[in-house]
Amino acid sequence: MxxxxxxxxxxxxxxxxxxxxxxxxxxxxxxxxxxxxxxxxxxxxxxxxxxxxxxxxxxxxxxxxxxxxxxxxxxxxxxxxxxxxxxxxxxxxxxxxxxxxxxxxxxxxxxxxxxxxxxxxxxxxxxxxxxxxxxxxxxxxxxxxxxxxxxxxxxxxxxxxxDPTESEPLTAAIQHISQGSPGILTLRREDNRNSFCDGDLVTFSGIEGMVELNGCSPRPIHVQEDGSLEIGDTTTFSRYLHGGIIIEVKRSKTVxxxxxNIALHQPRMVAQNHQQAHRAHCLHQAFCALHKFQQLHGRLPQPWDHADAEIVVGLAEALEPLKGREEEPLDEALLRTIALSSAxxxxxxxxxxxxxxxxxxxxxxxxxxxxxxxxxxFDALDCLPEDSLPNPEDCAPRGCRYDGQIAVFGAGFQKKLSLQHYFLVGTGAIGCELLKDFALVGLGAGGCGGVTIADMDHVERSNLSRQFLFRTHDVGRPKAEVAAEAAQKLNPDLRVTPLIRSLDPTTEHIFGDNFFSNIDGVVAALDSFPARHYVAARCTHYLKPLLEAGTQGTWGSASVFIPHVTEVYSGPVSASASEDVPHPVCTGRYFPSTAEHSLQWARNEFEALFQLSAKTINQQICTSSMCWQLPTYMLRCMGFLAHQIKLHSGSC
Known part of the structure; x- marks a missing residue:
């Protein structure tokens, strides 16, 4: 297919x-x-x-x-x-x-x-x-x-x-490349601290002059004491003129x-320090004890039943110690809390x-x-209240759609949650996930609660692989309306108000004093830093908590900002770079967000399609200086590309 x-x-x-x-x-x-x-x-x-x-x-x-x-x-x-x-x-x-x-x-x-x-x-x-x-x-x-x-x-x-690493390939801007054996590549001063290592494989892009390196097969490098790189024999290559970037080529690894049956007793854990490792091992033994409890009783512990919890603690302590952890006692309080909320x-x-x-x-x-x-x-046990833990009566099943949540936090918490009114800005990939969770947990599903969502964009086909509230027949419709309808199908009690509006200085007559006085908090799922800064400033002004999240490729982040309690939002103001520093190819190819990214992409595409092939042919069939000029049709293509970029990127 x-x-x-x-x-x-x-x-x-x-x-x-x-x-x-x-x-x-x-x-x-x-x-x-x-x-x-x-x-x-x-x-x-x-x-x-x-x-x-x-x-x-x-x-x-x-x-x-x-x-x-x-x-x-x-x-x-x-x-x-x-x-x-x-x-x-x-x-x-x-x-x-x-x-x-x-x-x-x-x-x-x-x-x-x-x-x-x-x-x-x-x-x-x-x-x-x-x-x-x-x-x-x-x-x-x-x-x-x-x-x-x-x-x-x-x-x-x-x-x-x-391809072992989730990070983008390491890239750096080139200052100079010498002709020699070996050729010496000098990085620009601002990139001289890039952590290239001996034996790394690299290739190149955007070089003017020594074009033989552009798109070449991976070359091993040797890092010199001054930070310059030996890149192999460049004696027969053209003289280096200007620009270009060096790009890491990743190597395969065997896992x-x-x-x-072996890993259960000799677990290798994801942990950053000894404290995290100890907690992870306690969680591991807690899961083993819960399996044992279920095997003995045919069920999980009852919600916040202290008798059942003590049985789980005893089962965990009776387990064979994990290899390498024989001398470390289990955290009984942690085990008890896990058992109490495990249903x-x-x-x-x-x-x-x-x-x-x-x-x-x-x-x-x-x-x-x-x-x-x-x-x-992974645990989120810090979500439990420190002063008054739930009791068995408050957490008993009600025969309702929130029973799984009531078993952890209690019916009283569920009622408070249903009365909340939150403002969701952005219904892209993260926004759809948040709205889905709001519907399932019952946020604003009470009489005076609700969720207001704002997004001025419309559904596109490229959204369908990430924004699961949208379907093919929704393409072209406003995202806010489609997301609201889908969320209400997930939970008919949810009150969702869609607004096909942007949140910026031009809409402050809509999102002003009256609007912010009627909400309990703001959740931002935006794809630009200027928009995030504006929303954060409005939350600070109106003393509203802000939950903010974003992703880029395989990376993601989520933060909580509470006025006068946490630090204020301080994300980057601009993602643009200076004009004389080439943009990394990964940025231009994967996540273009500025006009400069589009220009760099077009330059790379033009070079790969026209410049390299033309120069290679000219080198082989002619030695006169006139043969180094690009054919007229190629110049026309370059002009067309530049014109299209200007049309779609604004003046740049």
Missing amino acids: LLDEEIYSRQLYVLGPLAMERIQKAKVLLSGLKGLGAEVAKNLVLMGIGSLTLHDPHPTCWSDLAAQVFLSENDLEKNRADASQKHLAQLNEAVQVFVHTGDITEDLLLNFQVVVLTASKLEEQLKVGTLCHKHGICFVVADTRGLVGQLFCDFGEDFIVQ IHEPL GDLSPMAAILGAVAAQEVLKAISRKFMPLDQWLY
């Missing part, structure tokens, strides 16, 4: 054509369609994998609705996989979505490149994990228990990562993963772990970026 480059434009630029081709052919098995499984499935379908097979033998219950975006009250008692299949298939017509109703057998597993288990028992994880490791099938386990989550990856003993199922937790788990699946399929090694634990 041909790749729809318009829909997958952002993803294609980050991953490249080869990785996208692998993704389109991939077959994934996903077992478990509670909230976390639904998030993983949603992300994989939007990515455009070849096929997704769903498996879940369990019926829908009230507690599922707090985090499962594809289920509603009408699906109660229906099979979770069957009820989710139609909604998932509508996200991307290019992806085949199947349902498997039988057991997970060895023969079934052989049909897939990746297998993902969520909300599964430990016995099933060990059985499936052993078979996947045996047959070289990438295996992922993801789970959430209230405010804690875990992720495990086993990609086998010789998994080759062809060795242990199977689950809950929260949409934000499902969204976070579901996003990371889907990213690991993408790594397994595309062989880009280093996978986890091998366990990741």
Whole structure:
């Protein structure tokens, strides 16, 4: 199937054509369609994998609705996989979505490149994990228990990562290149601290004069004491004139993963320091104890039941100490808090772990970026109140769509949440995710609460692979209106007011004193720094908390700003660079956000299409100086490109 480059434009630029081709052919098995499984499935379908097979033998219950975006009250008692299949298939017509109703057998597993288990028992994880490791099938386990989550990856003993780092290739501006053996490349002063290392492979772009280096095969470099780089023999090359950048070429790496039965007792954790490592190991033992509790009692601990919690603490302390951690006692208070809130199922937790788990699946399929090694634990226990913890009566099931959330925070908190009124600025990829979570958690779903969203843009085809509230038939419609309608379908009690407006000085008569006095907070999901600065300034002026988030490629950030409590927002004012410094090729190619980026892209395209080939031909067929001139039609093409850039970028 041909790749729809318009829909997958952002993803294609980050991953490249080869990785996208692998993704389109991939077959994934996903077992478990509670909230976390639904998030993983949603992300994989939007990515455009070849096929997704769903498996879940369990019926829908009230507690599922707090985090499962594809289920509603009408699906109660229906099979979770069957009820989710139609909604998932509508996200991307290019992806085949199947349902498997039988057991997970060895023969079934052989049909897939990746297998993902969520909300599964430990016995099933060990059985499936052993078979996947045996047959070289990438295996992922993801789970959430209230405010804690875990992720495990086993990609086998010789998994080759062809593009190991999630960062963009290292680039630097060139000051000079000498002719010699070896040729010496000097970096511009501002780039002289770039961390190129001996043996790194590099290529070049945008060089004037020594054009033989542009787009050349990867060359190894040697870093000299003064920071200059030896780049190999340049004796026969043309004399260097001006400009250009040096670009790192990444090397492949081999990953060795242990199977689950070994990694369970000798876990390798993602942690930045000893304190984080100790907490992660406590969380690991807590999950093992919860599995043991479920095996003994046929259920999870009751919400905020202290007797059940003490049993979990005892089970955790009775477990065999983890290798290398024999002398470190477990944090009993941490274990107790995890057990007390473990019955809950929260949409934000499902969204976070579901996003990371889907990213690991993408790594397994595309062989880009280093996978986890091998366990990741995440907790948001600091969300619990410090002064008055919930009680069993307040957290008991109500037979409502918020039962999974009430099990963690209580019915009193749920009522307060329903009365909030928040202002969401921007309904792009992050905005859609936020609005989905607002609907599931019941933010503003009470009588006087609500969500007001502002976005002046319209739905485009390129939005469909990231902004899951939009469908093909919505192309051309205002984003705010479409997002509001979709959110209200997720939760009919949610009150959403769409405004097809921008938030800037020209609309202060709309977003003024009366407007801000009626909201409790602002959430910004904007794609430009000037807009973020303006929104932050308005929040400071009106003393409103600001939640701000953004992404670029595989990187993301989220921050909370509270006037006179936290530091004020201080993101970059401008992303533009000085005119005499070339823009990194990754910026121009992947995320152009200024006129200069478009100019640099056009220059690179023109050079690759016309200049290099013309000079190569001229060198071979003629030695006269006149033959170095570009043909007239090429000059016309260059003029056309410049004209188009001026039209679309403004005066630059």
